[in-house]
Amino acid sequence: MKAKKTTPQGNKEITDLILDSIADGVFTIDQGMRITTFNKAAEQITGYARREVVGQFCHDIFKADICFKMCPLKHTARTFESIVNMEVNILNRQNQEVPISISTSILKNRKGEVVGAVETFRDLSLIHELRKEISRQYTFQDIVSKSKAVAKLLNILPDVAQSDATVLIRGESGTGKELFATAIHNTSLRKKGPFVAVNCGALPETLLESELFGYKKGAFTDAKRDKPGRFKMAAGGTLFLDEIGDLSKGTQVKLLRVLEQREYEPLGSTSTEKADVRxxxxxxxxxxxxxxxxxxREDLFYRLNVMKLEIPPLRDRKEDLPLLVDHFVRKFTEKTGKRIRAVSKRAMKRLLDYDYPGNVRELENVLEHAFVLCKGPEIKTSHLPENLTPSNHRTAPQATGKTSRLPELEKQVIVEALERYGWDRSQAARELGMHRSTLWRKMQRHGIEVP
Ligand SMILES: Nc1ncnc2c1ncn2[C@@H]1O[C@H](COP(=O)(O)OP(=O)(O)OP(=O)(O)O)[C@@H](O)[C@H]1O
Ligand SMILES: [Mg+2]
Incomplete structure (x- = not known):
């Protein structure tokens, strides 16, 4: 039997059948950007029926985020270059955003003349959902983390905040103690009241006491008028006592009395004042x-230790690093207006390999530094500070014995930073990602003397 000759009409039917059996969405356009074919998968992904879209402009159907910025089909029609797996978002018939991956190529007829272009696209909704699930992160206020240890803290934080109980936060320098303290205040019943912070390590005993409790006019020669203390300024709100371990024994007694009796006397005053602070x-x-x-003092310790939050150092929760990098890149993009979108693979590896003795604050400073130097869209290793060498490089030669060389290394790193900045403590502390008072304490501990 002679094979039946296929007519142009029959040809089209076969092509449609083939197109409809493909799992990816496929559509073609003519040179005027109007849709000429539209397969079944395309109908399913977009929600439009073929008869509704044939003859329409493709941008009216897809309403993609890039339609008017950089139309991939126009690009292909103009340059003959194909685009492969580009991720874009379109709006479906119900106006819901659908992430898709698109590929394009030019369409030529048998004579080699360009007659339009073809686009295939794949629905990425499921992949995106899975991706989201995998990278689920915990956030509470501005605290970003995905580590189990921090998640546990964030879980109890709302209850802790609501309770009005005294909270003790322990964590190395730069781990986020103050950030946690403000998060507690902002979600507590006292959130409309003030949040007042005092660094107990930064002032000598007598100054700290007048700072905390205030004084009355004439309490001492320079007391020309009444001065309210931080307890008064924090009334109705939260008083954050930072570096409480640095309190002198004398001030510890006074603080204990305030915590027990909920009242205090300003210096030179004969009457007491109520301490309405958390x-x-x-x-x-x-x-x-x-x-x-x-x-x-043990009794003061128990008074403070009602609720204890222990924030782990960054080196023990490296899974947080990519998230924090992303967080700070976004923060500095907003702050500086620079269009930095990404961190190169090598720079990211360098960031992941480092141990961050200055914890999150050091990471933040590293990225701020990179933003200053970076002129393009991506942060590269050349934009990172030189001292960001992997910690194992520095410690590599000593695998012997159990004694840690960490203190010695810390001393070395501090001296180097100080020398680099001509012994300017503020600048050195900034580079090291620690508070000035922390640096000062560490200098004393290591016996580092300013030449
Ligand atoms: N989990 C986190 N998510 C986002 N930002 C964080 C996180 N932890 C810390 N930071 C940021 O890192 C910086 C340092 O945090 P913070 O000042 O709270 O640390 P600290 O423990 O009080 O440090 P120090 O002991 O030096 O006073 C801040 O800019 C803070 O916003
Ligand atoms: Mg702090």
Whole structure:
């Protein structure tokens, strides 16, 4: 039997059948950007029926985020270059956003003349949902994390915040103690009241006491008028006592009395004032070991330690690094207006390999530094500070014995930073990602003297 000759009409039917059996969406356009074919999968992904779209402009159907910025089909029609797996968002018939991956190529007829272009596209909704699930992160206020240890803290934080109980936050320098303290305040019943912070390590005893409790006119020679203390300024709100481990024994007694009796006397005053504050205290030191050494009062420790939050150092939760990098890149993009979108693979590896003795604050400073130097859309290794060498490079030669060389290394790093900045403590502290008072303390501990 002679095979039946296919007519042009029959040809089209076969082509449609083939197109409809493909799982990807496929459509073609003519040179005027109007849709000429539209397969079944395209109908399913977009929600439009073939008869509604044939003859329409493709941008009216797809309403993609890039239609008017950089139309991939126009690009292909103009340059003959194909586009492969570009991710874009379109709006479906119900006006819901659908992420798709598109590929384009030019369409020529048998004579080799361009007659239009073809686009295939794949629905990425499921992949996006899975991706989201995998990268699920915990956020509470401005705290970003995906580590289990921090998630546990964030879980209890709302209850802690609502309770009005005294909170003790422990964490190394730059781990986010103050950030947690403000998050507690902002979600507490006192959120409309003030949040007042005092660094207990930054002032000598007498100054700190007048700062905390205030004084009355004439309490001492320079007291020309009444001065309210931080307890008064924080009334109705939260008083954040930072570096509480640095309190002198004398001030510890006075603070204990305020916590027990909920009242205090300003210097030179004969009457007492009510202390209507919620106390959140923080320390980089472990207070219970200070108690054992006799440097911190046990009774005050128990008063403070009602709710304890322990923030782990960044090196113990490296899974947070990509997230924090992203967070700070976005923050500095907003702040500087620079269009930096990404961190190169090598730069990211460098960031992941480093140990961050200055914790999150150091990471933040590293990225701020990179933003200053970076002129293009991507942060590269050349934009990172030179001292960001992997910690194992520095410690590599010593695999012997159990004694840690960490203190020695810390001393070395601090001296180097100080030398680099001509012993300017503020600048060195900034580079090291620690507070000035922390640097000062570490200098004292290591016996580093300013030449
Ligand atoms: N989990 C986090 N998510 C987002 N930002 C964070 C996080 N942890 C810390 N930061 C940021 O890092 C910086 C340092 O945090 P913070 O000042 O709260 O640390 P700290 O423990 O009080 O440090 P120090 O002991 O040096 O006073 C801040 O800019 C803070 O916003
Ligand atoms: Mg702090």
């Amino acid at each position: 106390i959140v205290a923080a320390s980089h030191q472990d207070l219970s070991s200070l108690v054992k050494k006799g440097e911190f």
